[in-house]
Amino acid sequence: xxxxxxxxxxxxxxxxxxxxxxxxxxxxxxxxxxxxxxxxxxxxxxxxxxxxxxxxxxxxxxxxxxxxxxxxxxxxxxxxxxxxxxxxxxxxxxxxxxxxxxxxxxxxxxxxxxxxxxxxxxxxxxxxxxxxxxxxxxxxxxxxxxxxxxxxxxxxxxxxxxxxxxxxxxxxxxxxxxxxxxxxxxxxxxxxxxxxxxxxxxxxxxxxxxxxxxxxxxxxxxxxxxxxxxxxxxxxxxxxxxxxxxxxxx
Amino acid sequence: xxxxxxxxxxxxxxxxxxxxxxxxxxxxxxxxxxxxxxxxxxxxxxxxxxxxxxxxxxxxxxxxxxxxxxxxxxxxxxxxxxxxxxxxxxxxxxxxxxxxxxxxxxxxxxxxxxxxxxxxxxxxxxxxxxxxxxxxxxxxxxxxxxxx
Numbered sequence: 001x002x003x004x005x006x007x008x009x010x011x012x013x014x015x016x017x018x019x020x021x022x023x024x025x026x027x028x029x030x031x032x033x034x035x036x037x038x039x040x041x042x043x044x045x046x047x048x049x050x051x052x053x054x055x056x057x058x059x060x061x062x063x064x065x066x067x068x069x070x071x072x073x074x075x076x077x078x079x080x081x082x083x084x085x086x087x088x089x090x091x092x093x094x095x096x097x098x099x100x101x102x103x104x105x106x107x108x109x110x111x112x113x114x115x116x117x118x119x120x121x122x123x124x125x126x127x128x129x130x131x132x133x134x135x136x137x138x139x140x141x142x143x144x145x146x147x148x149x150x151x152x153x154x155x156x157x158x159x160x161x162x163x164x165x166x167x168x169x170x171x172x173x174x175x176x177x178x179x180x181x182x183x184x185x186x187x188x189x190x191x192x193x194x195x196x197x198x199x200x201x202x203x204x205x206x207x208x209x210x211x212x213x214x215x216x217x218x219x220x221x222x223x224x225x226x227x228x229x230x231x232x233x234x235x236x237x238x239x240x241x242x243x244x245x246x247x248x249x250x
Numbered sequence: 251x252x253x254x255x256x257x258x259x260x261x262x263x264x265x266x267x268x269x270x271x272x273x274x275x276x277x278x279x280x281x282x283x284x285x286x287x288x289x290x291x292x293x294x295x296x297x298x299x300x301x302x303x304x305x306x307x308x309x310x311x312x313x314x315x316x317x318x319x320x321x322x323x324x325x326x327x328x329x330x331x332x333x334x335x336x337x338x339x340x341x342x343x344x345x346x347x348x349x350x351x352x353x354x355x356x357x358x359x360x361x362x363x364x365x366x367x368x369x370x371x372x373x374x375x376x377x378x379x380x381x382x383x384x385x386x387x388x389x390x391x392x393x394x395x396x397x398x
Contacts, residue, residue: 018270021327075279075328076270082325119267126261130254131341149268194344198261203338203369204269204331210373211380236347243351 001036001056003095005064008032010102011088012043012050013066015081019073019208022046022217028085035089047071047223070158071224073204080105113153120149120199128195137188141195144176148199162227166200167234167241173199174242182246193239200235202228251291258287258336266332275328278318282333286311290337301367304337308375311337315376316383326383330376339368 012029016022025045029052033041037057044051050066084101087093093101124145125138133141148169156165177192205228213221262283266276289310293303315330342365349358 019327020325024325024327073331074270075325075332076272076275079275079324079328083323115267115272119264119269122260122264123268124264126257126259126264127340130257130261130336190344190348194341197344198335198338198340201338201340201343203335203340203372206369207331207334207373207376210370211377214373214377214381232343236343239344240347240351243348 001038001054001058001060002062004036004098005033005052005054005056005062007095007098007102008088009050009052009064009066011081011085011098012045012052013068014102014106015078015085016045016047016050016068017071018077018081019071019075019204020078020081021208021215022212022220023215024078024082025050028082032085032088035092045220046217047220047227071205077105113149116153117146117149120145120152124195124199126195127198128191131191131194133188133191133195136185137191138195140177140180140185140192143180144173144192144196145199147176148173148196163230163234166231167238169200170197170235170238171241172238173197174239175245178242178246193242197235197239200231202231205231255284255287255291259284262286262332262335265335269332271328271332275322275324278322279329279332282311282314282318282329283336285314286333287336300364301371304368304371305375307337308334308372309379312376312379316379326380330380334372334376337368337372339365342368 008029011032012025015025015028022045026043029043029045029050030041033043033054039055039057039059041052041054047068049068051063052065053061053063055061084098084105087101088098121142125142128138128141129135151169173196174193177189177196181187181189181192205224209221209224209228211221212218212224259280260283263276263280266279271279286307290303290307293306298306311333312326312330315326315328315333318324318329319326342361346358346361346365349355349361
């Protein structure tokens, strides 16, 4: 049971880290424990950690705590982990097999980075045009997305302060937008910046936090909402600083 | 208008790629962007505006996501947030900041309020649909048990 428990908590941790709803994380873990004959299981998941106590079939009480630092949305992973937890409930595989299947999912993120870059390009360019920019504005926003995506892939570490990180990147993207217009590419500096703003904007985080709260997980919702608000302010401040630097006080 | 429509779909496709969706699920989540924006335009055609218009579009995106989640056996989250991406008030956030910089209090307040209400409308729309589906499937299960 000890090894099984470690596997189940690992699955829960990965789900939480990929941006799954807290309710889903708790439900999946409790179902998996029940499948292995636990007499009782208490799972408390919040945005920043998981606490579990299980009374196993042979009457021992086991406890584990996990600290979860970063949440980065990866719905492909949530989907795969969800499928894995269902398979575990039905087939009750050995710990070794769960471990193999879990690492197959977590290692899958080492796929070609081309897709992520393409995602950043499409996201920035399409939204620059969507909010009223020209195709030239979209192309500039796409170019500016490249260093941002590279940083998301290779530079970002879990212990980095998200507020400072987003402020710095918003400032940098704002400066790049002004520089490209000053050099004669693209026409509307505001449209280019609106396209770029969509990349770091915590839209998914705001929705996820309100969803958590409306489903009854108030602590997690409040944590995620305040994080999202701080990030939104940091992003706005970053672009504001870029405007002030480039055009001066109006 | 067609340009904006294509842009909404491509934008959702981009965020689908960034959020780790691949294959058929990527395609379905990108099409969610079109469904969402179609609903937004349709709601505008019937004189809905502001909070209500965003809410209707979010409801449509979430309904689409729940149906696709059942067809493809995946959590609805995989589709709903990406489908609703064209509603995310990135432009309002920018304009709020811009108005604050030019010390235009009236515009700052107007854009600030629409940033907050749009974000709330997206969340309320997605959560409302997911709660309806959750209780519907619970009722279905109870009904099945009652038959036995």
